[in-house]
Amino acid sequence: MTNQKSLIEFWDVQLRRIWDEGYAEKLSDYLRSLDVKTILDCAGGSGYPAIEFKKMNWDISYSDGVEGTVDFFKKKMIGAEVDIPCFYSKWEDLDGNRPETYDAVLCRGNSFISINSYIDEVLDPPSFEESYDNMKKAVKAFHNSLSPGGVLYIDIPVKEVAKPEKPYSRVDTDNKTFEDKISGSYDPLTKIRELVIDSHNLITGEKVYYKTYQYPISKEELYKLLDEAGFSKVLQSPVDEPQYMDAFVAFK
Template sequence: MNTLSSKTKQDYGSDPVSVRETDQYRAEYVHAFVQKWDSLIDWDARIQSEGSFFIDKLKERGCRQVLDVATGTGFHSVRLLEAGFEVVSADGSAEMLSKAFTNARSRGHLLRTVQADWRWLNQDVHQKFDAIICLGNSFTHLFNENDRRKALAEFYAALRHDGVLILDQRNYDALLDYGFSSTHTYYYCGTNVSVKPVHVDKGLARFEYNFSDNDKFYLNMFPLRKSYTTRLMQEVGFQKIETFGDFQETYRESEPDFFIHIAEKAYQSTDE
């Protein structure tokens, strides 16, 4: 695993909106940003807002072993452990994994962590899973279509024959078509923090994260349209895809902050 960075400042160079590379995420999650991330989420408030949605969906499908490929600070890994699932926690950021491990220890859990790039996931993770979760708008760190296809193919390969992928994304359709509007009801539940886009075009959504001590951090993300994401999933091989808006099965396209895609591998052998 890479040595943890002690950096407190992000560096996007002289033209931040020109930074449109998948590998940029490694430099975005500097130590100071990661240490503040949980104040953005607010674990207790987030539990109340999303309820048991992910736990229920996984249990409905008989899932037991879960790979959390975008662990972040560990929120969903810990929730799934506490619900009785076996969990492997992966992330591309060593800073995030370190914070997740500490958070889990403070709650009496020992995370099984692995630092992994999704594009070569199966080089670092050597088992099959009933489910993979990729949450927190993390998939939109991938700026190149080949990277997105490669990552989805790696997820597909890491699943058992009847496995399921749960992947979420911000509602970039609404952002691109109507501008920014968000209640932060479900995902960013912290108080005295704010998240807003400071630049949006068809190839970049740059978000500014403001904290109560006036610290500011940024994330550059690719604004994936919902239909594009589900099409890529189908082209990689996923057979059945359901999309929820802020945990609801029915919604108006412009209303949800986030979309949640549940994609089933759903392989059926010819003798069945």
Template sequence: MSNRWDEIVNWDVRKESEDGFFENLLREYGVCDVLDMACGTGFHAIHLAQEGFNVDAADGSDAMLAETYANAEKHDVDLTIQKADWLSLTHSIHKQYDAVICLGNALTHLFEKEFYLKTIREVFKVLKKGGIFVVDQRNYDRILDKGYSSKHQYYYCGNQVEIQPVELHDTMVQFQYKFSENEKYHLTMHPIRQQVLTGYLKKSGFSNIRTFGDFQERFDPYEPDFVIQVAQKA
């Protein structure tokens, strides 16, 4: 599905919907050097580089990395791009950053508590003191408690694809991505609750955790489609 991911995202609409949120957040913390540990097709890595940040892009998927290379060339952006396994991030990443970002609901590809903790602790190691980890997820609290709904305003902004969960349990959700020509793909994710992830961040050494819902710091817990957490290495 990597060659169709940009149809799901729609770069122009997504950039407009974010309205500079991540750039402004990083500047608030004085960030210069950024690692995008789940770069996907390169959307955030490329846009942040265009905004003047020093960005390295990593992903565990060769297919996604190929899309990042192509998009970086298309946008005339020079990126360091490499393959990296989250569970052994420090084996591939040998420098420290002011910020590590993990966006697009990517972290919920993990299922086991031990894998979350191992990954987050690896992130902690590649951050400078005072650095931040920015991680997002679908609002699984709302999905689990009230069922799936989407305002279709953020993140997945393409209008040629329909996204719906076709299977949902406390420990697993499978999303179907159906394109206009009836081509279908499926992704299986872990519907981790927000406070569980917050607990993992704290247990891994992070503090000063802030939470945003659809880019707003004040929000009703069941209102946003996506939740973003910002955790600091004190």
């Protein structure tokens, strides 16, 4: 079991199986319908959908809170022959770092609950309270990064996968190119979700294995955070999302 790929390199392949090909365009159409002109994708990751959006002529900026991920994105951006303003920032520091505000801030792609995630065992893991406190700061920073009337697009996994009552295990495969064994469990005492991904590339024989820990939050907890940060209205997103994701739009 070797991790020949960094997590972001692995994610760059995974995400294309999770969000269908037409997703970026549907999200773009929805944002245009809200009269959005400028966007910050603050969980920019490997550049999805920022690169697709740039190719659709959006005024989009990129940020991410992991320096290696920003470097990975810069290389992808060069490969895609687009030029997107990009910077490193943790969500919690976003408003302190930047003078600009945007019509839309994206924190999607199953990003938000990874705010204090960690990989494999760590000696001194963050507590739920610490993680929740950082979520509070992050949501406040998203609010401050928006122009008046601006919109935050944010998603979390649905309860059945984020906080399963019993451990689950499944195999995702197309029988030709990949076979991924995915197991998840949730401990209501520590509030930790454990997610194990054991992925096998059936063409190259490459195997990757990751065990990650996160503190998922419920829809009600997210609504509370958004309300406390000052958002005036929150709606379920009308954009088609994978069945195990819940996406929301919160208006400043």
